[in-house]
Amino acid sequence: MIRLLLACFALFMALPVAAQDAVPPAPYANVQLADPAQEAKAHALMLTLRCLKCQSQSIADSDAPMAGDMRSLVRERIAAGEEPEAIRAWLVERYGDYVSYQPRVTELTWPLYAIPLLLLLGVGLVLRRRLRRGSEQ
Structure with a gap:
C-alpha cells in the first residue's frame, strides 16, 4: 500500500516536468530575416526585451513559445520598416514596462x-x- 502511494506521489510530482516540454516552439520562431542589416536590428532589439514567461532571459535567448512569438513579431515589424523604438513602445504598451530591460522613468x-x-x-x-x-x- 505504501509503495503504491509512493509511486502515485512520484508520478504526480513528475507531471509538471512532462508538461514543460508539451508545447514545442513554433516553427516560425527562429526564421531569420533575409536582410542581414534588418536581422541585426531585430536581434539587437530582442536582446533588450524580457521573456515574460522566463523572466530572467531575453526573448533572443529564451526557448519559451511566447518568446518565439515575440521574436517573430519583432522580425515582422522590422521587415515592415518599423523602427526598433516604435516596436519597443508597442510591446511596452501591450505587456507593460516589465517587458523591457530598459524601463522608462515615470x-x-x-x-x-x-x-x-x-x-x-x-x-x-x-x-x-x-x-x-x-x-x-
Whole structure:
C-alpha cells in the first residue's frame, strides 16, 4: 500500500516536468530575416526585451513559445520598416514596462532610481559626521 502511494506521489510530482516540454516552439520562431542589416536590428532589439514567461532571459535567448512569438513579431515589424523604438513602445504598451530591460522613468518608477541615491547621500552624511567627531576628540 505504501509503495503504491509512493509511486502515485512520484508520478504526480513528475507531471509538471512532462508538461514543460508539451508545447514545442513554433516553427516560425527562429526564421531569420533575409536582410542581414534588418536581422541585426531585430536581434539587437530582442536582446533588450524580457521573456515574460522566463523572466530572467531575453526573448533572443529564451526557448519559451511566447518568446518565439515575440521574436517573430519583432522580425515582422522590422521587415515592415518599423523602427526598433516604435516596436519597443508597442510591446511596452501591450505587456507593460516589465517587458523591457530598459524601463522608462515615470511617476511610478522614479522612486526606484531616487531611493538608492537618497540612501547613499544619507550614508555619506552619517560617515561625514562620524569622521568629524572622531577628529575633534
